[in-house]
Amino acid sequence: MTENNLEMPAEMKESFLAIGTCPVSTTIGIIGGKWKVIILYLISYDICRFSHIHKLIDGISKKTLAEQLKELENDGIILRKAFPEVPPRVEYSLTAKGLTLRPIIFSMRDWGIKFG
Amino acid sequence: MTENNLEMPAEMKESFLAIGTCPVSTTIGIIGGKWKVIILYLISYDICRFSHIHKLIDGISKKTLAEQLKELENDGIILRKAFPEVPPRVEYSLTAKGLTLRPIIFSMRDWGIKFG
DNA sequence: CGGAATCCCTGCTGATACTG
DNA sequence: CAGTATCAGCAGGGATTCCG
Secondary structure, three states: OOOOOOOOOHHHHHHHHOOOOOHHHHHHHHHOOOOHHHHHHHHHOOOOEHHHHHHHOOOOOHHHHHHHHHHHHHOOOEEEEEEOOOOOEEEEEEOHHHHOOHHHHHHHHHHHHHHO | OOOOOOOOOHHHHHHHHOOOOOHHHHHHHHHOOOOHHHHHHHHHOOOOEHHHHHHHOOOOOHHHHHHHHHHHHHOOOEEEEEEOOOOOEEEEEEOHHHHOOHHHHHHHHHHHHHHO
């Protein structure tokens, strides 16, 4: 799990690593950007309401947060559930696909704890 | 490794997750941005020369690549070794600290393979 | 070859105000 | 509360040129 994941045939490297086929680029396309991993991190801790997320992420505007949440929803990573109440309430949660991102999120958390 | 890394005391969550103390933000500060993970991914496969990296990452300019490499070097993630030759040659490699990022990089690669 | 310097521009982001 | 709408600013990044 640490070292030798280099089983790739040498001749394949070039094309495999090229953007478009590169799996790392695929992942970055989904969770890249300044905020998405943090948003997913909070949601993975069941911090699911818009205002709560907004309060905890210092520096993000409501507009940006709404945009990022919508993108994550469109990519099938999170689920948006609106309750028809007054005042309105919306709760976000990870989908099955979103749950599969947790190893990435937690490995980033762990690295930050150890080496930050 | 998959599920229950939620051992955090509930009362600590808020302050712990706040930006500045948040370990995920720390990690994003180091490897965030559009290109850094891809750059590290290539270097982890021993693709170490400037021009080679530049060729493989479609869409990145020399200026941006140079900037990102310098930031990674300043953060102690990669090592820059210049050979006093004509034409000049520079090789980048992961430092010990950079090697510790590989679980993150490879988990992102694996996710892209499975769910892209 | 591996950058540094310059110019330039787009688009991301935040601030603010408004709505259901 | 959970957004949307609008505007404005600045910095991230590209294109080009030049240098050791």
